[in-house]
Amino acid sequence: MFCNLRRAPRSFIKVLEVSHRTIMTTELQTKFDKIFGRIDALKPVFIERLGQAIEIPAVSGDETMRPHVVKKAHFLVEQLAKIGFSDIQLKHLGVQPPPVQNPDLQLPPVVLSRFGNDPAKKTVLVYGHYDVQPAALEDGWSSEPFKMVVDEKQQLMRGRGTTDDTGPLTGWLNIVQAHKEAGIELPVNLITCFEGMEESGSLGLDGLIAREAQGYFKGVDAVCISDNYWLGTKKPVLTYGLRGVNYYETTIEGPAADLHSGIFGGVVAEPLVDLVQVLSSLVDSKGKILIDGVNEMVAPVTDKERKLYENIDFSLDDLNASTGSKTALYEKKEDILMHRWRYPSLSIHGLEGAFSSAGAKTVIPAKVHGKFSIRTVPDMDSAKLTKLVKEHCDRVFAKLSSPNTCSTELVHDGDYWISDPHNASFTAAAKATKVVYGVEPDFTREGGSIPITLTFQDELKCNVLLLPMGRGDDGAHSINEKLDISNFIGGMKVMSAYLHYYAESAEN
Amino acid sequence: MFCNLRRAPRSFIKVLEVSHRTIMTTELQTKFDKIFGRIDALKPVFIERLGQAIEIPAVSGDETMRPHVVKKAHFLVEQLAKIGFSDIQLKHLGVQPPPVQNPDLQLPPVVLSRFGNDPAKKTVLVYGHYDVQPAALEDGWSSEPFKMVVDEKQQLMRGRGTTDDTGPLTGWLNIVQAHKEAGIELPVNLITCFEGMEESGSLGLDGLIAREAQGYFKGVDAVCISDNYWLGTKKPVLTYGLRGVNYYETTIEGPAADLHSGIFGGVVAEPLVDLVQVLSSLVDSKGKILIDGVNEMVAPVTDKERKLYENIDFSLDDLNASTGSKTALYEKKEDILMHRWRYPSLSIHGLEGAFSSAGAKTVIPAKVHGKFSIRTVPDMDSAKLTKLVKEHCDRVFAKLSSPNTCSTELVHDGDYWISDPHNASFTAAAKATKVVYGVEPDFTREGGSIPITLTFQDELKCNVLLLPMGRGDDGAHSINEKLDISNFIGGMKVMSAYLHYYAESAEN
Structure with missing residues (x-):
């Protein structure tokens, strides 16, 4: 009686009311x-x-x-x-x-x-x-x-x-x-x-x-x-x-080795300068994914589904308590939970290849990897998502007219x-x-x-x-x-x- | 007979011709x-x-x-x-x-x-x-x-x-x-x-x-x-x-501790997402510093100074050989040397606090430091530069309307x-x-x-x-x-x- 519910019609998600009369x-x-x-x-x-x-x-x-x-x-x-x-x-x-x-x-x-x-x-x-x-x-x-x-x-x-x-x-x-x-x-x-x-x-x-x-x-x-x-x-x-997760790595490389920013700053195209441009194009500070076509893959919220959220015991205070801060992007319970559970999100995790220690180092990194991931939800298709992500990064990088090279790879995905x-x-x-x-x-x-x-x-x-x-x-x-x-x-x-x-x- | 030549009139920089007759x-x-x-x-x-x-x-x-x-x-x-x-x-x-x-x-x-x-x-x-x-x-x-x-x-x-x-x-x-x-x-x-x-x-x-x-x-x-x-x-x-160097660190922080992107991705304002926006606003891929007022502090090139560059034994090939790549931002000798020596440059060196290893980690870093430096030249004033840099970063961050906090500090400067x-x-x-x-x-x-x-x-x-x-x-x-x-x-x-x-x- 298996049916792949990841592809199930959304009518499956009904408001649940356990009939008390029939329990016992x-x-x-x-x-x-x-x-x-x-x-x-x-x-x-x-x-x-x-x-x-x-x-x-x-x-x-x-x-x-x-x-x-x-x-x-x-x-x-x-x-x-x-x-x-x-x-x-x-x-x-x-x-x-x-x-x-x-x-x-x-x-x-x-x-x-x-x-x-x-x-x-x-x-x-x-x-x-x-x-x-x-x-x-x-x-x-x-x-x-x-x-x-x-x-x-x-x-x-x-x-x-x-x-x-x-x-x-x-x-x-x-x-x-x-x-x-x-x-x-x-x-x-x-x-x-x-x-x-x-x-x-x-x-x-x-x-x-x-x-x-x-x-x-x-x-x-x-x-x-x-x-x-x-x-x-x-x-x-x-x-x-x-949610699923697709993890990506965008690699930009140029010089053969790390360079000294005193000698080469201003005369070479710096891979990390290009990379922050690409990374800054992925998501805005409000959490909106800026990659064309991604949000369109998300199954719309139905009224029935929305009702599922109404009675859930959760509030903005709970979120703030768990992050130890007031950094929430939403105030309403439904918005918070939907964005945690049923909407995709894009997080930037870090850089590999750049300076990462305490203190000051005047290096121009020669090859840098930007790490980010997208949490996936119905009805997103992993392969299609990867295609959109790669196309987006390639397009943004192309606009920079940089002599460096850029490639974006899927590191792993889990549905x-x-x-x-x-x-x-x-x-x-x-x-x-x-x-x-x-x-x-x-x-x-x-x-x-x-x-x-x-x-x-x-x-x-x-x-x-x-x-x-x-x-x-x-x-x-x-x-x-x-x-x-x-x-x-x-x-x-x-x-x-x-x-x-x-x-x-x-x-x- | 000391005079602070950093503040000397530009007429000091004359075309040099060592008179051969008087040498010996x-x-x-x-x-x-x-x-x-x-x-x-x-x-x-x-x-x-x-x-x-x-x-x-x-x-x-x-x-x-x-x-x-x-x-x-x-x-x-x-x-x-x-x-x-x-x-x-x-x-x-x-x-x-x-x-x-x-x-x-x-x-x-x-x-x-x-x-x-x-x-x-x-x-x-x-x-x-x-x-x-x-x-x-x-x-x-x-x-x-x-x-x-x-x-x-x-x-x-x-x-x-x-x-x-x-x-x-x-x-x-x-x-x-x-x-x-x-x-x-x-x-x-x-x-x-x-x-x-x-x-x-x-x-x-x-x-x-x-x-x-x-x-x-x-x-x-x-x-x-x-x-x-x-x-x-x-x-x-x-x-x-x-050139001198002013080294800066922009710190953006929000949550009390690093968060899991599965649980919090999409519901909190991520400090690293904000930081790449700030870093991407500093310099473009052509090496142009985008911070208002910085380029205006640079002493203009005089004709006499320009002549100093004419005879210098250097070429694009030399630059490419030293970087092991074709990543130069300029082709002409004079442009390359002037941008190395007498124009400021802004390099982004890396991030502290973010994920920086090989592999994939789905962390939302709670506090991240972006490291960048500006190479300084006549007639840039370090204190004024720092003021412009801070104001710029604050302004860009303010536009994000992020609940996180952002501060930019001068780590060190050398004139x-x-x-x-x-x-x-x-x-x-x-x-x-x-x-x-x-x-x-x-x-x-x-x-x-x-x-x-x-x-x-x-x-x-x-x-x-x-x-x-x-x-x-x-x-x-x-x-x-x-x-x-x-x-x-x-x-x-x-x-x-x-x-x-x-x-x-x-x-x-």
Whole structure:
């Protein structure tokens, strides 16, 4: 039942209203009471399990830490076995491709396992990652990042990985344990896919997903990824879209080597002078992309889509708080969110080849690379965008009549992703959220990319749901990363209820 | 007889024609025959001395090499004493100011000495530097940079410091030895001022010159600096002007920290987007400075000045050869040289705070500094220029209506220098050149700066002459630095003849 929703008609995006009347049967209510009760009762066990996992500093970006990453995979295997998962496999992905210090460095394994294998049930694949970002007390943490601290006063758990992504990942183990202890049968077959390289580009995972599509992952009906966050701190969200990104490099070169500006300033055409002209032509200070044809590729906002934004819990103050400044380009909530989620943006990131240190150096750089990227949205076509970008840069450069040479290349692209927020998986998750938190979730998109989302959708030909557990202020990738205990417990209840509602859904 | 020639009327710049008839008296001819003969005869001794000096890797920019720099100072002391210089002093300049690895690091000493102290004679101070740029065989040298090689076939000496500046520096020692051995009295009192930090900003030298103006340097009539090069490879030059340089940094800041372009691209005003707008407004690709009022400060070219350029041995091919490219903004010799020497130029050097490595990083830099500098010429005023630059940047930024903040600061300035190429010192040097090389020298300026030139002029209140020894292709600061033996020998003869002509001159 795969359909490529990136190309889906916009009518898919409807105003969502989870009908409260249809959420709960008595039978389900009884099950939920038992499961939720067990989750509450097991809280100390779950916190203990998370604490043990956090103690393993599984930093994938630091080659010297690789043994810890592998150790964490083995810790998960042990926990999965203890809870009763079966067919547990460590999938090895071979050596890490360059650039690496150690050419024999092995990628950390992907942990596959399943709970249940009943052909009469739907099968849900849950993805998480057990690797983490680097962290050190000296960075400004208020406690050791790899020693989880439970702050009883603030009711949160602090440590690297609590929210990104070890907390949500262990959530899937925990809910199976809760089901077992509550004597409730898991309503779906569950498959885990836990990787150890997400913070370092998910190296090797695309290939594994492709290889296992008709193997370990055969028969998967839906994929659920719990690796993002609520938009703010109060209202739960479900995420149905991600922007893509096309990264470009414009290179201008002239002299054979860097020159001294005393001797050559004023007599040669300086590549960096040309480059700032090209870069200044791409986007204006109001964020408007100035490349002909780009804005025309963007799908227009429909009234129905606009309504999706009305109830979302977000404000200019939230944006200002997150940037620590008053540098917003828009004041209205809808404008801010639409420009984050559903309009393209062009950012200039920097220069390679020019002087970049503190102090003063009187160099004329001979060859400079300008780096910029465009966040892409429906209905932008990557190849067409690249053509427009190249033509634009070439045209601007040609007007300079410079004797230097200019070329613009696509460094990498990752497509945007958008799902139908009305499909069975989202509907089930929305009901689950309402049951647990008592509110309709906000339906959000994200400005950034999670490329593996698209890989799962395309390779397994099924819907993907982004079901966040933590809050927008959790500090993933930052110091004092935390997960509120209420989000941990609430998140596991939502995961549980989601599986039950999805199992009941008519759609496959 | 000091007059600040930077503010001198432009009529000082006259077409120079050294009258051949008046160059040589019979008495002088006899002296020159003897001195030049001795210089030729002592060639092996002079090459040996230079070779010994080159073997000491006196790299001032590398703290770990500081003992070698000091060792080279002591080597010079020994040589000066052997030749008969008196009052030899090592002037210590104290600890090197930050940034340094070792806070106790002592600056290398300045070597002062004198030869002759006859009140009836004029006194000439000769400046040189004994420190050198870094060099390593691995950089691509065809022989060990600190082991001087005499290439008999090409008749040149290769090694770090041969042309910059150990060769010219030892020239002054050598000509005193040649005079002594030839039995010819030195026609002036000679004072040496040899520093060991020129390649690292001449740290401490300004202060020493100021302190010794009425001390060791009291009574100096003229300063001669032999630390630049012929314009090309064939024709000797005398240098009467240097451009100044004002270095600026424009800082634009907004968000409190770097942001992720996925999450914030399109919703915040990006400081780097604003900065490329400001930088693109400074200068066009044809080298034209776009800041209001700057070009209006430049002294107009007079017909007489224009004539100075007519005979200069230079062409577009020379420029293309030196840049290894065809990136020249002008085709005509006069245009190229005027834009190098007597017009201002604006170069953009780079960015601090932005992404600057290879690869792709999707950062929105929170605070970026754009670095650019303006080479200054008569009659530009540094303070007025800075005012115009700041006003321009502020005006351009204001038009962007950006919520970010922008400020432009002067990082450092060094004034331009221009001398009267008709004064006694230049006239003597022109005669000396004609006697040795048989041609009138080209009167050149330099696009770059030698800030110490202005310090000598201002503190000692006397004329400064730039008298180059080496050629434009010597590779100072580059690999395979060399000094042609003919330039070494010819240069010493010019130095000798210069002292005699200057001693004879009516002007003081």
